Amino acid sequence: MTGSLYARFIKRLLDLLFSSLGLIILAPVFLAIAIAVRLDSDGSVLFTQPRVGKDGAIFRLYKFRTMITETMKDGRQLDDEERLTRVGRFLRRLSLDELPQLINVLNGTMSLIGPRPLLVKYLPYYTEEESKRHSVLPGISGWAQVNGRNAISWEDKFQYDLEYVSRISFAFDVKIALMTVMKVFKRSDIFLNRLADLDVERRGRVCENSDI
Helix, strand or coil, rough: CCCHHHHHHHHHHHHHHHHHHHHHHHHHHHHHHHHHHHHCCCCCCCEEEECCCHHHCCEEEEEECCCHHHHHHCCECCCHHHHHHHHHHHHHHHCHHHHHHHHHHCCCCEEEEECCCCCHHHHCCCCCCCHHHHHCCCEECCHHHHCHHHCCCCHHHHHHHHHHHCCHHHHHHHHHHHHHHHHHHHHCCCCCCCCCCCCCCCCCECCCCCCC
């Protein structure tokens, strides 16, 4: 229930606490990854992209860059697999490219746990019911991610997101966090080419899965 004391106050306090601790403790990891990304290919260390947040607000999502910036070679369009760097491949395999989203949690545009923020271009396709996923902050991990991630359809993802919104609680967030850790270590449901389109739905919508 989004109106609970936990959802309105305690969850944000925990986000601030754990994102701050995470950024401090992982500072050496951030530095090592930043150096590796910069040495591996030209371009910025961080990749930013507009995403849809709470109440439909647009924000900039942060990631470590995992692709080369060039999109063309010999007059042809490079596909995502060709643009993926060696370091980027490693970062994605362990989901380390997601770590900068702790900055999003700290600045209040994301939560540690919540529905994954989708691209802005999908806003016109939401039904009124599906738009309820925006009544809470988007998360680094969520209920849909620990229940199949890229292996489930667009509709199933939305059902999991709406279930999260209706069930939000401290115990539920802890459960999702523990399941997330297990999945990262098992590397389950993580596809190499996460930028590829996964599913074309009957309503003509494409499910973007760059980091879902």
